[in-house]
Amino acid sequence: MDIPRILLAAGASGSGKTLITCGLLQALVNRKMKVASFKCGPDYIDPMFHSRVIGTKSRNLDTFFTDAETTRYLLGKNAADCDIAVMEGVMGYYDGVGGISTKASAYDLADTTDTPVILVVNSRGMSISLAAYIKGFMEYKEKSHIKGVIFNQMSPMLYPRMKKLVEEQLEVEVLGYVPKVEDCVIESRHLGLVLPEEISDLRERLQKLAGILEDTLEIDRILGLAKNAEELQVPESLIQKDRTYGYCLPQKLRIGVAKDEAFCFFYEDNFRLLQEMGAELVDFSPIHDEHLPADLDGILLYGGYPELNGEALERNASMKEEIAQAVKQGMPCMAECGGFMYLHEQMEDMAVVYRLILGQDSEGRSSVLVTNDLMAQFGVTHEQLHEDAMVNAPEIRPSEIRGMSVVMTEMMGPGMIPEIDPADEQMFVAGVSDNIHGAGVIAYPNFFEDAAEKLGGDFYVLPSSIHEVLLVRDNGEMTAKDLEAMVREVNATQVAPEEQLTDHVYHYDSKEHVFEMADKFEERQAERDADERDSDKGSLLDDLKAKKEEVAKEAPEKHAKDAVKKSRGGEAL
Numbered sequence: 001m002d003i004p005r006i007l008l009a010a011g012a013s014g015s016g017k018t019l020i021t022c023g024l025l026q027a028l029v030n031r032k033m034k035v036a037s038f039k040c041g042p043d044y045i046d047p048m049f050h051s052r053v054i055g056t057k058s059r060n061l062d063t064f065f066t067d068a069e070t071t072r073y074l075l076g077k078n079a080a081d082c083d084i085a086v087m088e089g090v091m092g093y094y095d096g097v098g099g100i101s102t103k104a105s106a107y108d109l110a111d112t113t114d115t116p117v118i119l120v121v122n123s124r125g126m127s128i129s130l131a132a133y134i135k136g137f138m139e140y141k142e143k144s145h146i147k148g149v150i151f152n153q154m155s156p157m158l159y160p161r162m163k164k165l166v167e168e169q170l171e172v173e174v175l176g177y178v179p180k181v182e183d184c185v186i187e188s189r190h191l192g193l194v195l196p197e198e199i200s201d202l203r204e205r206l207q208k209l210a211g212i213l214e215d216t217l218e219i220d221r222i223l224g225l226a227k228n229a230e231e232l233q234v235p236e237s238l239i240q241k242d243r244t245y246g247y248c249l250p251q252k253l254r255i256g257v258a259k260d261e262a263f264c265f266f267y268e269d270n271f272r273l274l275q276e277m278g279a280e281l282v283d284f285s286p287i288h289d290e291h292l293p294a295d296l297d298g299i300l301l302y303g304g305y306p307e308l309n310g311e312a313l314e315r316n317a318s319m320k321e322e323i324a325q326a327v328k329q330g331m332p333c334m335a336e337c338g339g340f341m342y343l344h345e346q347m348e349d350m351a352v353v354y355r356l357i358l359g360q361d362s363e364g365r366s367s368v369l370v371t372n373d374l375m376a377q378f379g380v381t382h383e384q385l386h387e388d389a390m391v392n393a394p395e396i397r398p399s400e401i402r403g404m405s406v407v408m409t410e411m412m413g414p415g416m417i418p419e420i421d422p423a424d425e426q427m428f429v430a431g432v433s434d435n436i437h438g439a440g441v442i443a444y445p446n447f448f449e450d451a452a453e454k455l456g457g458d459f460y461v462l463p464s465s466i467h468e469v470l471l472v473r474d475n476g477e478m479t480a481k482d483l484e485a486m487v488r489e490v491n492a493t494q495v496a497p498e499e500q501l502t503d504h505v506y507h508y509d510s511k512e513h514v515f516e517m518a519d520k521f522e523e524r525q526a527e528r529d530a531d532e533r534d535s536d537k538g539s540l541l542d543d544l545k546a547k548k549e550e551v552a553k554e555a556p557e558k559h560a561k562d563a564v565k566k567s568r569g570g571e572a573l
Contacts, residue, residue, distance in 0.1 A: 001076045001234050004226040007040075007115045007145075009089035009106040011137060015122040016152040018046050019209065020178055021088040026210035027219060028084065029055070036079035040109045041090040048264070052202065057268045061087065061113075064097060064104035068112045069235045074269060075113055076234040084226050087115065093137060093146075102141075110145040114230045118148040118175060118222065123162070130162055131169050138172065147225055150217065151177040173225070176217030181209060249278035253297040260285035262313060263339060265303035286342065287312045292322045298332040299323065301339025313342065350463065350502055352443050354389055357396065365434065390445055397432045399441035401454055401471065404429060426475070428455065431468035438468045439501060442515075452510035459508055460518060462487050463501035480505050480518035 008024070010017045021037075028035050037058040039046045051058045059078045063071055079085035089106030096105035110117050119137060123130055130151070138144045151162060154177040163174040213219070255274065263286065271281060282293045287309060292299075306313055313320070327333050327343070335343050344351075354370040368374075375385060403425035408417050430451065431438025441447055442461065451459065451471055458474035460483055472483065483505045491500050507521035508514070514521070 001080065001232040003076060003079050003085055003229065003232045004083065004223075005075075005079070005085040005087065005113070005115050005229050005232075006148075006222065006226045007087040007089060007106065007110050007113075007117045008120055008150075009093040009110070009117050009146075010120040010122070011133065012092045012122075015120050016178065017088055017120050018049060020120055020150065020152065020213070021046075021086065022049050022206055023178075023209035023213045024217070024219070024222070025086055026206045027213050027217075028086070030207075030210055030214075031219075033083040034081070036082040036085045038075065038078070038085065038087040039090070040087060040106045041104060043090060045265075046088060049202075052206075059269055060267050061109055062104065063108045063112055071109070071112050072232055072234050076232050078269075084223065087113075089117075093117070093119065094140060107141065107145070111143070113232065115145065116147040116225050116229055117145045118150055118225070119146050120150050120152055123151045123154045123158075123177075127158065127162065128165065131166050134166060134172065135170055138170065146172060148173045148175040148222070150175055153178065153180050155179065156216075173221065175222055175225075176213075176219075178213065178216060181212060252278050252280060254280045254282060254293075254295055255298045255300060256282050256284050256293050256296045257300045258286050258302065258339060258342075259283040260287045261304070262287055262306045262309040262342075263302055263304040265337065286319050286323070287316060290316070290318045292319070292326065296326070296331065298334075299326065301333065301335035301342060303337030303339060306338040306342050352386075352440065354385055355437060365436065367437075390443070393440065394444045397434075397438075399430060399438075399444055399447060399450075400433060401428050401430045401451055403427075404470075426473050426477075428471040429464075429468055430471055435467055437466055439463065439466050442469055448508045448510075448515055449513070452508060458510050461506040461508065461515075463504070463506070464490070465495050465499045466501060467499065474507065480507070480522055483518070 008017055008021050025035055025037055037051075038061045039058060041060070041062050041064070043060065046058075048058075059074065061071055061075060066074065075085065087109065089109070091105070094102050094105055094107045096103040096108060102108050106117075109115070119134065121130060121133060126133065134146075134149055138146050149166065149172055151159065151174070154162065156177075156179060159177045163177075166172065166174050257271075275281060282296070284293050286301075323333075323343075333343075355367040356370055356374075358366045358368060360366070370385065375382070380388075403420065403422060404427040405417060405420040405425060407429050428451075430441055430447075432441065455471060455473050460472040460474055460478075460480065462470040462472060462483060464470050464487075472478065484503065487505060488503045491503055505518040507516060507518040509516075509521060516524075
């Protein structure tokens with residue numbers, strides 16, 4: 001298949017791939033071209049931005065989920081009637097599964113589809129080192145597929161010199177640059193960029209960016225590079241299978257799909273496949289709709305941001321009850337990520353698990369995870385299991401809260417670290433005596449009250465691992481953002497994936513007795529401070545009003561006395 005195509009990649013996340021991809025897509029649409037866009041890997045948000053630009057659904061190409069032939073087939077099918085296919089890479093160009101392979105990387109996609117690659121290079125703080133940087137990416141693999149380079153955040157004055165230097169020293173085209181454009185930046189949060197619906201002036205930003213790229217990118221040469229792509233090899237067997245629809249369902253099914261601001265992470269090709277198989281997809285909103293659509297045969301609850309819309313989801317009691325009832329009565333339901341969170345009784349980002357202790361000797365304690373099947377065998381309900389655990393666990397494995405200096409001294413030996421007065425200790429370790437599966441102490445009755453007494457007030461909770469948590473006094477010296485960055489760094493470098501709890505930080509308010517995510521506490525504190533300021537303002541205004549009324553009341557009396565004095569000659573003017 002003749003599919004003109006390019007892939008925009010970068011050396012690292014945060015290099016500007018998505019912004020430049022969207023700007024380029026907008027510039028091509030402005031040229032009246034029909035464009036297909038794709039995102040490499042499991043990313044749901046970036047394709048939303050692509051779709052806003054091109055006016056049709058963007059697709060994902062993920063070599064982790066699909067083999068080489070299927071990947072090429074999906075590319076060809078979705079781009080067959082388009083003038084050009086634009087693919088956006090993920091993370092660093094060679095970064096793949098597990099951080100130790102190129103599998104499912106942007107490079108893997110380029111190699112699988114034999115697509116020319118344009119490397120987006122964040123040039124901030126570099127000049128001649130750009131050549132070394134690009135050379136490394138081009139030579140890391142014998143066939144890198146890198147045919148062009150775009151410099152991001154480069155000054156117009158430096159660009160001509162850097163273009164000349166790189167093209168003279170390396171066999172690669174420099175296809176333009178992007179200056180620093182502050183008012184076109186798209187904000188980020190966890191899981192990626194904010195959603196397109198949250199940016200009121202998105203269209204204006206993209207049009208402005210497209211105008212800039214028309215001036216600073218060599219778009220005609222980019223189009224030429226795309227046209228020179230090798231013919232896409234798509235197996236005839238897959239094309240034929242697609243034509244015959246040999247996998248159609250024997251009867252039509254009606255499937256409800258949760259779609260709103262809380263549930264918005266989809267693979268469009270999954271929807272297309274279900275529809276081609278004969279399914280009728282019916283959208284509904286767990287936030288805005290009071291009832292499930294009628295006559296459903298199944299429910300799909302995909303991911304999104306239910307944690308940002310928890311209050312609205314909680315208020316819609318009728319929808320919650322209908323979904324719960326449908327699932328209990330046996331209706332097939334597929335729930336993933338945020339959709340799975342929605343099915344739980346309570347929602348944050350940690351969950352309680354239970355373990356049954358089987359025995360203990362000098363070598364340690366043996367235990368087994370309590371599963372739903374095991375509960376069924378024992379004839380124990382979740383409520384009873386939790387109640388028993390809250391009674392037995394603190395007795396069998398009592399909690400310990402020790403200063404970090406004490407723990408470090410035990411690990412390194414006496415005299416290895418300076419002694420710290422307990423009153424000056426800022427960080428504490430909470431767990432159990434054998435340091436195994438000790439993070440669960442935060443679920444113990446009265447744990448937070450006891451910890452607040454020991455620490456002398458409010459504190460942050462850092463989920464260090466499944467074995468312990470760290471408690472940090474809230475004395476105003478560190479913010480939740482600082483602590484969260486610390487947790488992310490430790491999780492990424494020091495804690496095995498299977499022992500990680502979360503990247504988020506929690507907070508305990510000792511006055512209100514509230515344990516919550518730290519950012520929620522800070523929002524609540526900000527609202528409380530604002531209310532106090534409004535109250536103080538109101539009090540001041542009330543005082544001024546009362547004073548004004550007092551003055552107004554006294555004024556006629558004073559005026560009358562002055563008039564009497566003047567009539568008697570009491571004053572000379």
